[in-house]
Amino acid sequence: MSWEIPPYHSDSSYPESYYANSVSNSRKSKTLKGSLETDVCIIGAGFTGLSAAIFLTERGFRVIVLEGAKVGWGASGRNGGQAINGFSGSIDSIRNLLGDGSAQLAHEMFEEGVRLIEYLMENYAVECDFKHGNLALAITARQARRLEREVNARQQNNQGDFEYLDQDSLAGHVGSQLYCAGYIDRKSGHLHPLKLALGEAGALEQLGGEIFENTPAIAINELPSKVEIKTPGGRILCSKLVLGCNGYLNLKGHRVSRQILPVFSEIVATEPLSDELAMEVMPSDSSAFDVRFLPDYYRLSADKRILFGSSTDYGRPSKYQTGSRSLARMHKVFPVLENAGIDFAWRGKFAVTLNRLPQLGTIGPRIYYGHGYCGHGVNCSHLFGKLISEAIKGNTERFDIFAKMPQRKFPGGRHLRIPLTMVGAHFYQARDWLGF
Ligand SMILES: Cc1cc2nc3c(=O)[nH]c(=O)nc-3n(C[C@H](O)[C@H](O)[C@H](O)COP(=O)(O)OP(=O)(O)OC[C@H]3O[C@@H](n4cnc5c(N)ncnc54)[C@H](O)[C@@H]3O)c2cc1C
Structure with a gap:
């Protein structure tokens, strides 16, 4: 299969924000020119992509991150900075769907995202005002x-x-x-999310991972034993691909974008x-x-x-x-x-996501994705990056718990899904106004 990815921004500099104005960013930025081959390519240098990249690189994988703008340019570098344990969706709903064993594993992951952030702060001297x-x-x-x-x-x-x-x-x-x-x-x-993202990028580079900024992925081709990612100035051939694009994900024609x-x-x-x-x-x-x-x-x-x-x-x-x-x-x-x-x-x-459950999954045998964290993004993106790294290493036990959760398309097709979702949101807002 092949997918085109349309352009998703018109300005790759950080938006004017308190965060962008309170970091010193001494990273040397580079853009991809030419062809490279690697074990894992990750699209998106937000928390999902950086977390997956760090935990894979720690285990000896060669990792390249392609970021269309700058490290932390997306939600990761401009959010409210609230690192809230847990994930949207309850342990009970996991128990009902997947049984006691999965519920127990999910229970054990409840605090893991914030613990991973603390691990990165301690082990890579990431300073983020936590x-x-x-x-x-x-x-x-x-x-x-x-x-x-x-x-x-x-x-x-x-x-x-x-x-x-x-x-x-x-x-x-x-x-x-x-x-x-x-x-x-x-x-x-x-915490200060942009400091965290930049600190994680530094940790990744310290481990030998590479990040190319201002390098949007513009097409993905599944080849018989590899995945090819095209960028305006080059291409990457990899064994596994991770999509860490979150709200910017737009794989033209694939169901995952409609979820x-x-x-x-x-x-x-x-x-x-x-x-x-x-x-x-x-x-x-x-x-x-x-x-x-x-x-x-x-x-x-x-x-x-x-x-x-x-x-x-x-x-x-x-x-x-x-x-x-x-x-x-x-x-x-x-x-x-x-x-x-x-x-x-x-x-x-x-x-x-439609059911407010975060989504983790695969597209074919070589492409992984994690997104839709619905209110627990700082915590959950770190957890899901780790779970993706485990799955790529061959241990899918914890990954599968979330990958087996239902993932539904928004109803209404291209034209009606936004108005329909707004109607739903107004209903819940009205309940709030009425004191429910
Ligand atoms: C205003 C705001 C406030 C929030 N507050 C909180 C909060 O307080 N607590 C909380 O837990 N969550 C919060 N969130 C949500 C949280 O920030 C996100 O869930 C989380 O950062 C998602 O991380 P990510 O890495 O998956 O995505 P992102 O950080 O959005 O990263 C995606 C990256 O992919 C890149 N990309 C996309 N397409 C391509 C492409 N084709 N080629 C190359 N690169 C590409 C983008 O440039 C971007 O950098 C907030 C979000 C916003 C916007």
Whole structure:
């Protein structure tokens, strides 16, 4: 089989963001010119691609990463930085579909993504402002009951380090009147995602892996015993190919592209707050998200800005000015920030799936993919990169748990899938407004 990949961006420099403005990137960038052969080629230098690349290179595989823009240019370098343990989809749904053995293995993977990040920080001196502590927040009594049940279940299953917080105890974590309860997950946390991506790229190169930036893959051809990837200035021949393209994946004509829908979200970064104001809004310096269908998510940066994300647009970015809706939400959550200056506003794209389960799988015997992390992308992309590396090494036991989960196409075909998904999203938003 052969697939063309249409161009997916018009500007390969980092978008103006707090992250791009707070890293020093001394990497020497190179672009592919000519032909190379390797064991594994990976398309996409986000967390999925970099994680797979590092764990394969550690095991002696020759790995080449092709990045159409720059390392961490996609969602990995512009997200909210919340590294939240677990994956979308419950262990119970895995038990129902695949039985107790798979559920136990999935249970053991619950905290693995964040542990892998900690492993990379320790073993490759990756510096990314990591801090422990993540809050899930309830606005309605019904949401509060849901969170309490979740904490009880997690404690019973011995998962993570969770504590339910009533309104009084929540005041020690978030300075907002909007919430009636929440929980803290002490093993999750937050970090500077672009520093992490660049640190991982450095680790990979230290191990002997190669990254070509500004090198989009424009076509993939399955040959009898190899895969050929064409780029504007060259080509790669490899034994295995990994697609780490997430919301940018567009294999023309293949079902895998129709199984995900690109979604856009936006973040604003305030000016650095005074110590007193930072303490007033986020006293425990944890990251936080509310549990509505389309949530707000926010945290303090290392230099005490509030990074506040909100809004979700399906299929294409909205026409609103970037950051305007996040800013309005931030003022609602924290009226005390009404006069805080805004230094940056940016948006980014990631993939969601129809059943909100992340997708891991293969196309034929030589092509692997992982994407659609639906809210746990920082954690899950690292886990899935590792699982892909295990499968390529020949051990598919853990990979298969996720690869066997149902992967459905969005209904409605090319023209109706976005409007239909928006109708579904409005339904869930309406439930949130009505307090369900
Ligand atoms: C605004 C925003 C906020 C978010 N907040 C959070 C959060 O707080 N916590 C969380 O867990 N998740 C969050 N996410 C989601 C999370 O960032 C993603 O799930 C995760 O980073 C996906 O990593 P990835 O490597 O799979 O994809 P990406 O990081 O998007 O990487 C894909 C890469 O592939 C490259 N690429 C694509 N096509 C080609 C091609 N043809 N040739 C070469 N290269 C190609 C792209 O340039 C890109 O660099 C957020 C996402 C956004 C956009």
